[in-house]
Amino acid sequence: MPGESIFPTLEPLLEQVSKPIQxxxxxxxxxxxxxxxxxxxxxxxxxxxxDAYEVGVPNQGSMILYEVLNxxxxxxxxxxYSVWPDMEALxxxxxxxxxxxxxxxxxxxxxxxxxxxxxxLGYTNMLTAxxxxxxxxxxxxxxxxxxxxxxGGHAAFNPETIADFIDAAIxxxxxxxxxxxxxxxxxxxxxxxxxxRVELLLRLARTGSVYVPRFYDVSxxxxxxxxxxxxxxxxxxxxWRVAKHTxxxxxxxxxxxxxxxxxxxxxxxxxSVEIFRGCTRGCRFCQAxxxxxxxxxxxxxxxxxxxxxxxxxxxFEEVGLLSLSSADHTEIGEVTKGLADRYESSKVGLSLxxxxxxxxxxxxxxxxxxxxxxxxxxxxxxxGSERIRKVINKMVTEDDLINTVAAAxxxxxxxxxxxxxxxxxxxxxxxxxxxxxxxKKVIETGRKVSGRNDIRCTVSIGxxxxxxxxxxxxxPQLGAQETDERLAKxxxxxxxxxRLGSSIGFRYHDGKPGxxxxxxxxxxxxxxxxxxxxxxxxxRFDGWSEHFSYERWMECAARELAPxxxxxxxxxxxxxxxxxxxxxDHIDSGLDKEWLWQDWLDAIDEVExxxxxxxxxxxxxxxxxxxxxxxxxxxxxxLLPITVVGGSPLRERxxxxx
Amino acid sequence: xxxxxxxxxxRGRLRFSSTRDFGRALERALRRAEVPMAxxxxxxxxxxxxxxxxxxxxxxxxxxxxxxxxxxxxxxDAVRAALDAALPDGLDVLEVVEAAPGALADRLEASAWEVxxxxxxxxxxxxxxxxxxxxxxxxxxxxxxxxxxxxxTRSAVVTMSAAAAADPSCAILRMVVRHTTPSVRPDxxxxxxxxxxALAPPVPPLVTRLAQGPLHDATAGVADPLAADKAAAGS
Ligand code: SF4
Numbered sequence: 001m002p003g004e005s006i007f008p009t010l011e012p013l014l015e016q017v018s019k020p021i022q023x024x025x026x027x028x029x030x031x032x033x034x035x036x037x038x039x040x041x042x043x044x045x046x047x048x049x050x051d052a053y054e055v056g057v058p059n060q061g062s063m064i065l066y067e068v069l070n071x072x073x074x075x076x077x078x079x080x081y082s083v084w085p086d087m088e089a090l091x092x093x094x095x096x097x098x099x100x101x102x103x104x105x106x107x108x109x110x111x112x113x114x115x116x117x118x119x120x121l122g123y124t125n126m127l128t129a130x131x132x133x134x135x136x137x138x139x140x141x142x143x144x145x146x147x148x149x150x151x152g153g154h155a156a157f158n159p160e161t162i163a164d165f166i167d168a169a170i171x172x173x174x175x176x177x178x179x180x181x182x183x184x185x186x187x188x189x190x191x192x193x194x195x196x197r198v199e200l201l202l203r204l205a206r207t208g209s210v211y212v213p214r215f216y217d218v219s220x221x222x223x224x225x226x227x228x229x230x231x232x233x234x235x236x237x238x239x240w241r242v243a244k245h246t247x248x249x250x251x252x253x254x255x256x257x258x259x260x261x262x263x264x265x266x267x268x269x270x271x272s273v274e275i276f277r278g279c280t281r282g283c284r285f286c287q288a289x290x291x292x293x294x295x296x297x298x299x300x301x302x303x304x305x306x307x308x309x310x311x312x313x314x315x316f317e318e319v320g321l322l323s324l325s326s327a328d329h330t331e332i333g334e335v336t337k338g339l340a341d342r343y344e345s346s347k348v349g350l351s352l353x354x355x356x357x358x359x360x361x362x363x364x365x366x367x368x369x370x371x372x373x374x375x376x377x378x379x380x381x382x383x384g385s386e387r388i389r390k391v392i393n394k395m396v397t398e399d400d401l402i403n404t405v406a407a408a409x410x411x412x413x414x415x416x417x418x419x420x421x422x423x424x425x426x427x428x429x430x431x432x433x434x435x436x437x438x439x440k441k442v443i444e445t446g447r448k449v450s451g452r453n454d455i456r457c458t459v460s461i462g463x464x465x466x467x468x469x470x471x472x473x474x475x476p477q478l479g480a481q482e483t484d485e486r487l488a489k490x491x492x493x494x495x496x497x498x499r500l501g502s503s504i505g506f507r508y509h510d511g512k513p514g515x516x517x518x519x520x521x522x523x524x525x526x527x528x529x530x531x532x533x534x535x536x537x538x539x540r541f542d543g544w545s546e547h548f549s550y551e552r553w554m555e556c557a558a559r560e561l562a563p564x565x566x567x568x569x570x571x572x573x574x575x576x577x578x579x580x581x582x583x584x585d586h587i588d589s590g591l592d593k594e595w596l597w598q599d600w601l602d603a604i605d606e607v608e609x610x611x612x613x614x615x616x617x618x619x620x621x622x623x624x625x626x627x628x629x630x631x632x633x634x635x636x637x638x639l640l641p642i643t644v645v646g647g648s649p650l651r652e653r654x655x656x657x658x
Numbered sequence: 659x660x661x662x663x664x665x666x667x668x669r670g671r672l673r674f675s676s677t678r679d680f681g682r683a684l685e686r687a688l689r690r691a692e693v694p695m696a697x698x699x700x701x702x703x704x705x706x707x708x709x710x711x712x713x714x715x716x717x718x719x720x721x722x723x724x725x726x727x728x729x730x731x732x733x734x735d736a737v738r739a740a741l742d743a744a745l746p747d748g749l750d751v752l753e754v755v756e757a758a759p760g761a762l763a764d765r766l767e768a769s770a771w772e773v774x775x776x777x778x779x780x781x782x783x784x785x786x787x788x789x790x791x792x793x794x795x796x797x798x799x800x801x802x803x804x805x806x807x808x809x810x811t812r813s814a815v816v817t818m819s820a821a822a823a824a825d826p827s828c829a830i831l832r833m834v835v836r837h838t839t840p841s842v843r844p845d846x847x848x849x850x851x852x853x854x855x856a857l858a859p860p861v862p863p864l865v866t867r868l869a870q871g872p873l874h875d876a877t878a879g880v881a882d883p884l885a886a887d888k889a890a891a892g893s
Contacts, residue, residue, distance in 0.1 A: 014674055020715075021675050024674050028745075261686055263682070265678070312690065315690035
């Protein structure tokens, strides 16, 4: 019977796998609804974060959709995660299907299978889930009995590489979008499911904001570039460009209200409140910043209520104030001070996961660690030289950085972590070697202001991967070998300084995973064959270095792309011209392609652009399309202390002798 | 400062939670239940909790224990209800008592276990039990932090018997096992049982700790380790 729990067949396997707790569900605040909770037309979603449970369970986006959907009386949503290879092998041996951790229902029983991709490295895991779920890998092979597979998340902004495997993609904010899709599915069910799967997909596509790859045709030029991507005329009403979803008023969406509290250990052992969405700093490498415009703030009182309610619902000991650049909230000072005051006695810690470099942040950081140890602070100048920082539009001067670092060491911080990228457009060895100079200055300054020799600085380097819908979408990516060589020179430059080198830590990744990410980020439909070949060859969990195999990706790519006369370099290290049709051009992120191109030219000319919240609008295209002004505070409100009357409610009552 | 002793059960699918998993869930539940916990001093204050002799991950238990310290006097029954409500279903708080003098750990001398063998004939289990009890020694080897160790399981077993289950395809093993060092775990005994006969259940057996406490040699039963605390509280 559909919707029945498969737990009895799963249970014996749990004794034989590592960390079985991740497969049993039962988390605090999780929900299991009756299979027919909304009657015959109940709309049933399986939601997946295609990574291990420990990474997926704290994911905010998935948690929000789970709750928003379960609040609907006519719908239910359950969660599923990637199973580790030991479990996969047992499931195959015992014919146990991919299951949800809530009701332990088979994935194939649901109407909709929604996947949230924060990175492209989850694609092979999607194929595992489909296959274990008994769902054909290719969308065109599915029939009315199979779930409609929908991709979302940042990686869905270029859905072309997975176009063969998904029925649909949705870009932008998910909370209103999933409700809209639920409405469409519910109406189609009530109508008696006319026209089956294709009719349902058509109805979704005709909303203008659901991309259904099968309704679009792609043609190629003889040199391998795309000639055209256009709706197939056999399906009238399918839009040329698919719009992204944008939630305008975050205060109207205070989710998650009941964050999940897993029993198993997860990567974020805290509760998170998203304090704003979007970022207008305009760092040119940053896909997240570009595709989530405009900035929408949650009010200080809205934040206060979410923290209060969330802590009561979870008992977490730490609250993360989440956003792309948390210190940019217009009332961040009042928010952190207000929360620190409120929760001082209950020992609830606060953290700001992403912050920018400026002196103001030191005050913030000091506020956050009022009673604690000042161990480490992270800054992200991203580029080593002044020149390259102009290219990427990270408007931080060396003086800014040194002043900030001086303030940090002066306030008692012992360790500063600096985050940089390697392989940025126009970058030379010289730009990267500047990182060493900067780090040495940081140590010298730190020793001077703190008067101690035991302060440290860690330099952490990530490889730059050009992403869709950014000004760098046309840029050539630096090859893996060149990246490694540049980083080796930098390492030598740091190590060779005998006086300061020992105080500087150096962490970096080799250039190989970045090339695979680059292939998947800017690939087109032809790359789908590579993903499938890698998966068939055993590729799983590509985000985990112990499972990732560069060689496997390169071998499969060479084999699968050869018939088209192209290769991995063609997708990664090749620069693109303005006239080239990009695989994601028909996905409308709100940004004008002309504006992005102009910004790319400005980058090459080392021209910076200010944050458009504080200076005149640069007409990137987002705001007029959304018919909105950028929403920014300040509200001028503050957080009042929450008074606890009479201590613990469990206090022993003193017997009254009347 | 008041010290409380708590007995809880770990049931159903939450038997797959480890003692560490339970620890995290408990700290959060204590906050949600607004139990006035006492914290350790230092930069990273931790609530003062001490765990006693947790059952291995994968086994269910009706008798797990821990102690907590609170900063103001609380009503033990109110704490029991609030903490039970704040923990996920399957981690169920059974009793809370104020601690009387004497260490709890010293009272946990032995455990009573029940093991359900699925798809196993009672006669096969009985034969295995007889063979095991007849053996003078029943050694097993297990990996420890310090390396592979071989140790006897037989001397730790106080009683052992087989019984029929309501479901005729299952058979039940009951045993009382003394807490020793290295500790003899139920799975060690199952390994030893398998070694003395050809007992080979097709699915892993379900193990539940029914009780742990002082060992009464006369009856070979396990007594309530909180009896002394309850007596003191009642006086
Ligand atoms: S500050 Fe720059 S890097 Fe950070 S989110 Fe905004 S645009 Fe991206």
